[in-house]
Amino acid sequence: MRVGDLRTPAALIDLDALERNVARMGATAAHLGVRLRPHVKTHKTLEGARIQVRGQFGGITVSTLAEAVFFAAGGFSDITYAVPVAPAKLAEAADLAGRLDRFNLLVDHSDAAAAVEACARERGVVLSVFLKVDCGYHRAGVDPEHAESAALAARLAASPHLDFRGILTHAGQSYHCRTADEIRAVAAHERDVMAAFAGRLRAAGVRVDEVSVGSTPTLAVAADLTGITEVRPGNYAFFDATQAAIGSCALADVAFSVLLTVIGRYPERRELLLDGGALALSKDPGPVHVDPACGYGIVCAAGGEPLPGWRVVSLSQEHGLARSAQPLPTGSFPIGSLLRIVPNHSCLAAALFERYAVVRGDLVVDEWCPARGW
């Protein structure tokens, strides 16, 4: 089967690009002297994760408990669940921990610590925990400058029911950068905040085995990760239009795209109607801080070559509109022709599909099915 035979909307994974991206990140981690525990949330597939851990120690990072269960069933035995766990999900998390070599939970609040500890005590198990640290993204995590944060780490480390692994952060603010230089500054800050906090904890007698950081943008530019033990990038497997815009990758590195069919043609407004909308591309606004007119993705020919001057200007539920800056040549892009869209945010677009067509060039070589739900 060839790309042109797929029913649209179709999610395409360019396996050559994915393998190159994975090899490059592996080389980066080796060069920086850190373990690579890839995040698998971007694709949520066993096949993709198996490629990501090639040559690595085998640990992965997930974003939902459903993913953890899915990847555990698929043979992964060292998993970090990198979102603070809801108390109501602790029983299932503890069950899963009992079946794995290691299942790391995140904690960033004393009430959550108490809940995890109570669950471990009641079940007679030891649960692995990381203290989640806020290095400036201000999403989750404790403030490393607060005395309470060190006290919480000490409490986790002292509990007989917990195995305190260390500290963990995600510099999500790197996505708001405009240039590789700006990202470099975020990467250095992420490293410095974490290395310093680990140092203070150790000086206070708290054992800190792991100092875990990572976002795809910061890993794409990081030059020195002294003091860091582990990195957890995920989006790099696919990349997307946002990563290309902020300088994490080249457009040719992007391994994920959505194949759509032209179902309407309006030369007077230089627009094409596509058979995929917000439920095929997501409404992620994309890198508007770099390019306010970015629209909802990069328009490419069916073969993958970008089409200059084209933008996806609007998405409703099942309709997309692409607009050209230039007049449409007569006979171009007829109804029924195919386009590939590189979405703004591959994690969100991929999650809208029940299966991905895995391609090498024009050939469909496999089909991967992602985990869903929570």
Next chain:
Amino acid sequence: MRVGDLRTPAALIDLDALERNVARMGATAAHLGVRLRPHVKTHKTLEGARIQVRGQFGGITVSTLAEAVFFAAGGFSDITYAVPVAPAKLAEAADLAGRLDRFNLLVDHSDAAAAVEACARERGVVLSVFLKVDCGYHRAGVDPEHAESAALAARLAASPHLDFRGILTHAGQSYHCRTADEIRAVAAHERDVMAAFAGRLRAAGVRVDEVSVGSTPTLAVAADLTGITEVRPGNYAFFDATQAAIGSCALADVAFSVLLTVIGRYPERRELLLDGGALALSKDPGPVHVDPACGYGIVCAAGGEPLPGWRVVSLSQEHGLARSAQPLPTGSFPIGSLLRIVPNHSCLAAALFERYAVVRGDLVVDEWCPARGW
């Protein structure tokens, strides 16, 4: 089971509100003297569609061929596929048409008309078609003022392989309105454009049985639909934060919400971390033209009462952040507590779930599973 027992993120359908919304739209259609062919894309469930057609003639509207197949298997026999059909899907569409009393396709281009006609001729069947008209939304549809548009209608009507049903439009520009008065003007324009075009076609000898319009906002305010035969609203079954903001409904009418758990608490930034992000709520920007600070949904208590001053200020893949305008009272919203979020766009948020918990008050009374894919 009660709402508090659900695993989060959970999609909730308030059945009482849904039934009230459906009854109100049925009364509106009866009062206006038009047939109601509800769109089912907002929920994509058999159960929801069966409620929507209660007391109506039984026809429905869908947005994908996969929905058409799903609802046909569920017993619906009169379906309009209200997105221009891709040529590559025509064979399957024709097969489906053969199993239904009526399956209406949309055409807005002479090339598409040729493709539908060729498919019908090759298979020896007659395919029902509507001419899609642009009444100002500028998404799909022919310009009713162009001579070519009338010529295309005449061509469809003259084909022995096609059953030309009439003309169809969607005034999606109503979503950009700020007030009910503005929507009223769009509704009147939608009606006038369609009635006038139908009149011109009939004067030219083209039989036009159906003049089909409809969006939830325009139906919520329309006072007179003279010249219109059929309406196709869909979002009214659920409504959402956008519809409430532009005046299509009251907040209490919204029948869809997403139940989330508080998994982080940051009083210094007056924020709560929630266990659902863009994959539970969608990144639809919402009614920013009415309220630039609307965020990603309306924050309500677990019981559904709105919490004044709260906004969902950011969404990443699996994290949501809600922020309060006021300081968090000590002990309020502890980790593990539940919140309900009314999303900006219920069609997009609902599509992210594999099942919906159907509730009456606090009681979970059913589970509905939607169609997916294309």
